[in-house]
Amino acid sequence: MKELFSELRGAIMVTVVLALVCCGIYPLIVFGIGQAVFRDKANGSLIVDKDGTVRGSKLLGQGFTGEKYFHPRPSAAGNGYDAANSSGSNLGPTSQKLNDAMKDRIDAYRKENSLNAADAIPADAVTASGSGLDPDISVKNALLQLARVAKARGLELKKAEDLIRQNTDKADLGFLGDEGVNVLTLNLALDQLGGK
Numbered sequence: 001m002k003e004l005f006s007e008l009r010g011a012i013m014v015t016v017v018l019a020l021v022c023c024g025i026y027p028l029i030v031f032g033i034g035q036a037v038f039r040d041k042a043n044g045s046l047i048v049d050k051d052g053t054v055r056g057s058k059l060l061g062q063g064f065t066g067e068k069y070f071h072p073r074p075s076a077a078g079n080g081y082d083a084a085n086s087s088g089s090n091l092g093p094t095s096q097k098l099n100d101a102m103k104d105r106i107d108a109y110r111k112e113n114s115l116n117a118a119d120a121i122p123a124d125a126v127t128a129s130g131s132g133l134d135p136d137i138s139v140k141n142a143l144l145q146l147a148r149v150a151k152a153r154g155l156e157l158k159k160a161e162d163l164i165r166q167n168t169d170k171a172d173l174g175f176l177g178d179e180g181v182n183v184l185t186l187n188l189a190l191d192q193l194g195g196k
Helices: 002-037 096-112 139-153 157-166 183-193
Strands: 046-048 054-057 180-182
Touching (some): 139 157, 139 180, 139 183, 157 183, 180 183
């Protein structure tokens, strides 16, 4: 009986120590490092106005549909850009539903940006990302939307193109992946400029 209580006491002590370390000390250390070293990212990379209003996160896509805005990638997440329902469409390359949706998106993209049938459309303009929340579009996608946005806002093309360049994230480490334009920060910069 004495041995049983000794074993039981040892098991309880190990459980208490591991609970303190794994559920208390370790999370506090990780939280502290995150706040000290990566404060913006650890808090969601939120974009906050001067008056304290949160406009969104640099990490999450938002739906912009007006002609005076750059449009993001299509989203398959819930009712569009729903972070609580993040996912892809799960439609494969042989899916007729996916092929029909792609044709519709290509036609709509060409029409809204006044493109010819021969103009190549970037894949990110008509395909949803795996999460449905991708905040970036390709530089080519942004440049194809440039004329529409500049015309709708009464901006010079050069000024709008400069904003694209200012809101372009370089490839990670200079060579991993492609450059991407953050749609939310670009559209917020356009709103600050004013125009029509």
